[in-house]
Amino acid sequence: MAIYWYNYCIDSNSYYGCHLFPTDKDASMIREFHRLVLVLSLMAQGVVIAENWGPTDIPQIFDANLETDVSALPHSGHAARTPWAGYFWPTYLDSINNRWDGTAAQSPSERYAAAFGTSNITDAVSQYHGIDSRTGARTCIETSMCDSTKGEVCAKRVGSTLGRCIPTWFGITHAWAPVSIMLPEPKHEVEHNGVTFRVNDIKALVILAYVYTNNRLVGTRCDKAEPELDDYGRPTGIDCRDTNAGTYHILLTNYLGLNRRSFVIGRRLNGQLSNHPIKGYQINKQERVTEQDAIILLNDGQPSTSTSYIFNADAQKFFHVELAVDYIIPTPGDRDGFLGAVIDEFTRTDNYSYILEATADGEIIGGEYIGVSKVNHPDFLWLPISRRDAPIAGGVIDSNNVMNLYAQSVSQKEKQVSGAVLKSADK
Template sequence: MRPVTGICSRLRVPLLVIKLVVLGGCGAVQQSPSHLAAGWDPSNNPAIFEPGYEYRLSALPLSGQTSHIPWPDTYWPDQYGGIADRWQTSEDTFSYKTYNDPAKLNQEQLALLSPAEKFDLLRGRYDFPLVGSERRRTNPESALWRGICHGLAPLSMAIREPQPTVVKNARGIEIPFGASDIKALLVYNQALMANVAPRVLGQRCNDDLSRYPDRSQNPACEDVNAGAFHLVITNRVGIRKVAVITDLARDLQVWNQPIYSYRAAIGRSTPPRLGAAPGTVEEKVISMQVRYSVSVDPSWSAQDTSGGRGYDERNYQYTVELDNAGRIIGGRWLGDGRPDFMWVQPPANLSGDWQLLAQFYRSAVKTQNP
């Protein structure tokens, strides 16, 4: 088994498309007058990202946790061949040979196949087209952080974690699927076939700030706005009890992690600084600790998260800018530590052969408590 703990991703949605999607989904915010948007540029406007937020600092909870905890798993690194990786063996994804007559394989041999091979067998494709397409899509020379965590993150916060199951194909071959095999296929569908664009707050920083620290002042490397960050975390996690995906790396690399809990403390008050959002009468210093799921090695059974395995935390400090009604209208980060952008996306539909996943996913969770 190759270690795959780390980071990942490529949220392949052009910024123009992201902005159009976000702006197109904007609705009237009943509780917040329209002038609240004055402190935000369009890419950082919480009202465009998601309507109906509470903006009053005093009404926002100082701690919260989602009703469903995102499960950790691997992001299927491109370097290892994505979901064509025979993750329980040390075989090279880009050179192993597929089986000409899989009906002759025993259960132990079938269990060791890659998620892509198992799905091809399930749908009766003994020419293994998914294996071939994964080998073409991925590259052993890719950076280790590249993978499909842009599928893992939204799915892990939306659906229950499956357990292993055995599925029989049309030719009577009983195919053992481990928990990570099932998740791999669902994550792949989410990452590469999602028919609903993500809603994004902030812009992606495409600069390597370790090499070019002076580029930290580029607008895309300064967001997400700290006030907007506070509003999203406290409204989604604290009030609505749902997670939000956050790119925890400020610069070039992308670490898509679902934040599912937080604790915050309100510190001192300061007068408005030069450059604060128009209408600011006061700034408050905020300290926040967030918890999120991380990438771990794939497993046959559901992930063992005892002792906090598969989860981590970060601390942030920032100010929020308040108007004369105590509503957050802006903010700024204190120090270099900050996320890059935030996003959400509903689960992708399963169509065509991928509808086969729906049936055996249900069997893989039916014995669990809701």
């Protein structure tokens, strides 16, 4: 349905991707208007909008036709094609201008310029995705002039003595995460016009080509390292309290469990946000509990003076769930090659505890995190749909060239002839 498409693009220098996080008031109003239209449409179709999940994190943002019967949802699932590991090309190292293979080697952008006769490419990459993109950052000469509490360093372009204070965690995980889901991993080196592109170079270029995507977003961004908590230990602001536990459960079990399709998780840790493709999940415990048991669990195991469940007045059944989610992390900058065989090296697991809220018929209508999961849970979830036809680095990099390199990398196979490795197209 067209109403589920979100194509916001306000701040092209945003670390998280302008398509996900508009930064001015007008864009925010537009976003909320579209979400309101979505909610009204879903309500007209009979979709339950529970008290504790709202227009920003209802699971039907992904798809109106989701299975919500708790008994019909699988206890484990994984992506049919595991997302691949790649570098996040940090802003402070000037994005894909970074000479990852050593200072004497060319960067991915420099190799592209040499192979395709493009000029001013490093300046354009820096302007749109690298150090020069941080126009509002404090200028510096040395890192001591920057804010260490924000993880800033004094980032300088090659040959420059003046830099900008940029957090080391800024990068393009919002491009790597979706492309690792949507496309198979590059496998082989490719030579073009006498220039050899290594696998990490090809990954860099194709990742940059996916900076802007069409997607469906659930949840809102929390920028607080230590959000204020309510009397129940939950963040007071909806931006830090979502994504709702029931929403997360429904989307994991429908997409990874029933459809074996991955999506992206936005993780928050000490105020730093990053995007990761999900590999799979495992429900280690799913036990029906009484209303009073649910209240005690939400009260961190302590007796409560409350005699009724106050978080969702429509809930009639309750389930205590223990969940493990596997996701992929970025590689080190100098890690080259096809990494599918060693993907476990880049797999991490987050564990969550929560109460599922359901109707008398077992339809999930919400949820509440318990224990440490009240503050340590997904900040947002998003489903990449397609790459947007947007200029790469202001248009100096041609997407057709990038995708041709990529196609050769995934379609070639290696042949060993007289001790030399030759490449030929698959038949």
